[in-house]
Every structure is written in C-alpha cells, then in structure tokens.
Amino acid sequence: MSAFIHLAGVRKLYRRGREEFLAVSDVTFDVGEGELVSLVGPSGCGKTTVLKILAGLHPADAGTVRIGSPEHPFDPARDVGMVFQQPLLLKWRRIIDNVLLPAEILGLPMREARERARELLALVGLGGFEAKYPYELSGGMQQRAAIARALVHDPKLILMDEPFGALDALTREKMNLELLRIWRESRKTIVFVTHGIGEAVFLGTRVVVLTAGPARMADNFTVSLPHPRSLDIKTHEDFGAYTRRIYRLLGME
Template sequence: MSTIGARDVQLATADRTTSDGFAGSSAMVRLERVDKTYESRRGAVQAARDISLEVADRELVSIVGPSGGGKTTILKLVAGLLRPTAGTIWVDGNRVEADPPQGIGMVFQAPVLLPWRSALENVTLPARILRLDMGAARRRARELLEQVGLTGFNDRRVYELSGGMQQRISLCRALLHRPRLLLMDEPFGAVDELTRESLNDQLLALWQADAKTVVFVTHSIEEAVYLSDRVVVLSPRPSTILGIETIDLPRPRDGSLRLEPEFAAHVRSIRASLGLAA
C-alpha cells in the first residue's frame, strides 16, 4: 500500500518531455497544473486548483472526494466539455483545446437514454451519429449486451427496464466505438448495493477483455478500491490532490476481495486522507 502526498504527485516523465509538455510521456491522460474557476453573478467560484496528474494507458483510476469538490469538473475538463482557467491537459498525446478529443466514451450517473427506443437502438446511437457501418455496429452492440447479461433484451424499450439494466445499456453505448479512454461519472451511484457490486464486476470483465484507460468518479471508497489500480483523493472545493493510493491487490478480482484485511487497509488509508474516522 502506498499513499503519495499532493506535493509529491509529480510527473514521472517530465525529464523526457519537449516544449509541448507531453511528448515522450506514455500517459493516456495528463493534467498539468490545471485550475478551473466558474464565473457567476455572485462572484468567482474556484472548483479545482493546481491539479497535476497522469493516468497511464490501460490503467483504471478512480477519483474520490467530498460532494461538490470538483470531481465531475475534472472529468469534464478531460473530456473537453469545459476549458481550464489555467494549466494544460493532454489526451492520448494530443492537447485538449477547442474541440473534445477523439476516442472517448462517457458514462454518466443518469443513463441518458432514449426511452422510446429499444436497448439495441440506444447502444447503436453513436454509430448513427459518427456514420459508422451499422451492420458492424449492431453486431458489436449485441456482443456488448450479451457481455453485461442483457441477452434477450435487445428489442425491449428502455422504459420497460430497471435502472440497473438501463445503466448497463449506457455502458454498452459508451463502449460501442471501442474508445481508448472511458470516463465514468458516478455511473452506479443511483442503484442498490447488490446491483452496484454486479455492475462493478461487469465493468472489470469488460475492461480486462478489451483493455482501455478508465477514469472513474465515485463517492464510494470501497468501490474505488475494488475497481482501481490507483485512487486519487481530492480535498473539498477548490479541489487539490490530497494523495494518491496505489491499490496493490491482485487481479482478477471478485467479491471475496472485500473481506480481505488488505482491502480494509486501503479503505482506512483513504478515509484517513479525507479526514474521516476509521
């Protein structure tokens, strides 16, 4: 178990970078001294301050922290949906500027599906938008729906399905075009605990079968430990990095891991970083 203090979260490849700040780095995602301030009628609100972080290719990293502490803001900055007030962001070697980067899939807390369309039609929606081959997209969609346990539900309308099923469809939709980076914003926060654990296992199975980089925002420390290679711990607003917990637990993982002393030790360590009672 290893926790790194915020000021020690340095960019390991800094001595190999060139003038663009990124070349030579193997990271899929890199944030360098990123700030974000929102302007409003009541004045400026700083959501994130001096965030420097690298996420390696095929790494699964979770972000935890207090509500309103900037976790979602950081995810939106990486996705190019927001512009940083200061600092620079790279995704897959390209600086994130005016346009959202390519090759990203996103999953939100709410499934954001078209309820009058079928499960299969919702999953294949990105193919229509991106003008991909629809035959190949349907085959890929059926494979994904099978992998998340929704075989037989391809033609069911979304409004007929449970919240957990809808979130599985949302995950399949995000994976349809085989993104190299998957951004997930509290995707399982609205489902019951048993469903959440099942979704955790299905996410890990998908990630291990088709390795990609995942950045996962959650309020659940236990969920973060179970899923992740590393857990980034944020302070209250304005967000700064309090520490990064390296999760040195074996893979593949299953539910029995939650009963192990090493699992509990990681949870306690992260709680301590957040100033929470053990």
C-alpha cells in the same frame, strides 16, 4: 513509455455573475493506457469537473491536459465514451438503437456498428434484450445498456460519473464485478468518479483523492491488489489499509 493521460496543475474556476468559485485546483496525475483510475471525494470536490475537462466539454483555466501518446493517439471526438449516474437512455428507442446513438452521431458504418452493438450487449449481459424498450428494463440493466453505448464507437477512454450511484447496494456490488470483467475484456482506459471509498479501492488500479473546500487534489496512489478481483478482497487487510488512508484524508477518522 509516456502516460495516456497527463494532467498537471489543472485548475478550473466557474463564474456565476460576479461570483467565482474554485471547482478544482492542483490536479496532477497520470493515467497509463488500460488503467482503471478511481477519482474519489465528497460532493463539491470537483470530480465531475475533472471528468468534463477530460471529455473536452470544458477547457481548464490553468495547467496541462494531455490525452494520448505517440503509441496511443487520441481523437477527442471519437475516443471518449461517457456513462453518467442516470442511464439517460432515449425512451423512444429500443435498447440496441440506444446503444447505437454514438455511432449515428459519428456517422460510422451502421451495419458493422449494429453487429458490434449486439456483441457489446452480450458482453454487458443484455443479450436478448436488443429489441426491448428502456422502460422494460430494471435500473441496473439500463445502466448496463448505457455502458454498452459508451463502448459502441470503440473509444480509447471511458469516463464514468458515479455510474452506480443510483443503484441499490446489492446491484451496485454486482455491477462493480461486472465492470471489472468488462474492463478486462475490453481493455479500455477508464476514469471512474465515485464518492464510494470502498468502490474506489475495489475498482481502481490507482486512486486519486480530491477534497472539497477548497477543492484540491489530496492524494494519488497505486492500489496493489491482485487482479482479477473478487468480493473476497474487501476483507483483505491491504484493502482496509487503503480505505483507511482515504478516510483519513477526507478527515473522517
């Protein structure tokens, strides 16, 4: 069976005027269908760039980017859901109408999409909040709504760019558990960008480590911690071994 995402030797340069700077290089990893892969590294290591390449927003300058397999065909317009650090909800729309935005843009049948949006809001723990406006929700709840929005058009791939980075530590832990549950129930392939090393190990079935200056890929390993995971796992010695491995790569040990 071929991988769902296949990246090989991916490189991206940005040009600003005459200056060029290397955003990513040597990025090579595969993601299997239904995996949750963490992309971890310091600021400036190009994690977001990799995500934008996967989203089809920027082309890679060199290397191979292939998404989809004969078993799981991939439509670049319909099969990507995105979650960012900020919830980016439209403040003039009710929560349910925010969730429906991708369905509107894709021109999906609205009645079914609305039904699905309702189910998704229940899935992310926001049942009963359909008619609220974003300002009536806390930051964590807004981010849950943003996750529901990323799922509403039933994409095969969810790209998350530090989605819990702006939340307080406790909410963040809670959202980590929620995300694992949502991932199990929705069976999506998720690429999760973070600079939280513990978060990367806790969530990922696999971790890809990127380093900055120069931006390149440093490691790519499978996390063999059992699922479903709970917070207890953080005291597991394997968990400690994985995080130490990343700290070492980032030159922090």
